[in-house]
Amino acid sequence: MFDVTETLLDLSVLSPVFVRIFGTADMLRTWFDQVILYAEALTLSGAYVESSTVGLAVLRMLAEARGREVEPADIEALKRLSGAMPTYADTPKALADLAAAGFHLVTLSNTPSDGVEAQLTHAGIREHFAGIHSIDDRVRRYKPARESYAALATALGVAPSDLWLVSCHAFDTLGAAAAGYRTALVLRPGNAPIGLGKKPDIIAADFSSLVDDLIRTSRQHD
Numbered sequence: 355m356f357d358v359t360e361t362l363l364d365l366s367v368l369s370p371v372f373v374r375i376f377g378t379a380d381m382l383r384t385w386f387d388q389v390i391l392y393a394e395a396l397t398l399s400g401a402y403v404e405s406s407t408v409g410l411a412v413l414r415m416l417a418e419a420r421g422r423e424v425e426p427a428d429i430e431a432l433k434r435l436s437g438a439m440p441t442y443a444d445t446p447k448a449l450a451d452l453a454a455a456g457f458h459l460v461t462l463s464n465t466p467s468d469g470v471e472a473q474l475t476h477a478g479i480r481e482h483f484a485g486i487h488s489i490d491d492r493v494r495r496y497k498p499a500r501e502s503y504a505a506l507a508t509a510l511g512v513a514p515s516d517l518w519l520v521s522c523h524a525f526d527t528l529g530a531a532a533a534g535y536r537t538a539l540v541l542r543p544g545n546a547p548i549g550l551g552k553k554p555d556i557i558a559a560d561f562s563s564l565v566d567d568l569i570r571t572s573r574q575h576d
Contacts, residue, residue: 355506355535356483357497357521358463358470360386360542362449363439363477371432375413375422383544388412390525393464393496402494405464406433437469441477442542448561449482455569460485462506462519464496485510498529507533518568524548536571540564 359365365386369379389405389412396402410429417424453459459482463470467488474480489496493505507514514534521527522542531537531552538556539547547557556571558564 355487355517355519355530356459356461357519357523357526358461358465358473359439360545361520361522361540362441362445362479363473364442365439366543367439368432368435371428371435374431375417375424375428376420381416385409385412385416388416390523394498394525397496397499404466404490405496406436406469437472438476439473441479442561444561445477446479446482448565449479451565452568453482455565457568457572459483460487460506460510462487462489462497462502464489466490498525498532500529500533503530503533503535507535518572520564520568524554527554528552538564538568 356362365382369382372381372385373379375381389409392412393405393408396408409432413432414424449459461470461474461483465488467486467490470486470488471480474483474486487506487509489502492509493501495501497503503514503519507517510517515536517535518538519527519530519535520538520540522540522545524539524545524547527537527539528551531554537554538558539554540558540561547554556564556567558567
């Protein structure tokens with residue numbers, strides 16, 4: 355099971371929006387981290403709104419705090435670029451290699467399924483996935499809430515211990531591990547392991563290494 359944004363798709367394509375509003379591309383990372391924080395805050399407080407609404411609210415919050423203006427053109431650009439994120443160079447081959455090795459590939463994203471369908475289709479990698487899943491489909495609790503991973507295992511009809519989560523986000527691997535998944539962390543730019551909680555079963559510098567480790571570890575487990 356794969357996370358999507360930053361794990362498969364390159365978030366940095368959104369940088370021009372943040373340069374226009376804030377004068378620096380560094381605010382993209384601040385924004386994305388805050389989106390995750392406030393999505394988790396909604397889950398912890400028992401509320402839910404769809405992820406794009408969270409993203410826009412956080413963008414406006416950051417702009418207001420810094421005395422900046424978010425123009426309608428910025429919102430349109432953010433929506434357009436979010437739907438057109440490219441894959442990392444190593445993504446397509448890694449997915450093809452895992453599928454060829456017999457892995458059943460699905461996604462679990464905080465983004466609604468129709469948005470992920472469009473993103474993966476635009477990026478040219480939709481064919482590799484047997485299913486597209488979102489926290490929006492059933493549980494409406496943002497990752498890393500354990501319920502989001504448990505709901506996917508139930509939907510797939512498999513034990514959590516038979517599932518792998520592949521993500522570049524340490525918060526994601528922590529949540530999946532707590533739900534009983536095996537986990538693999540790929541080190542995309544701007545992300546790193548954290549020395550808290552259960553360590554991922556695999557930590558890989560790139561997707562090519564991750565595929566090799568995942569195939570070897572799964573064969574040993576079986």
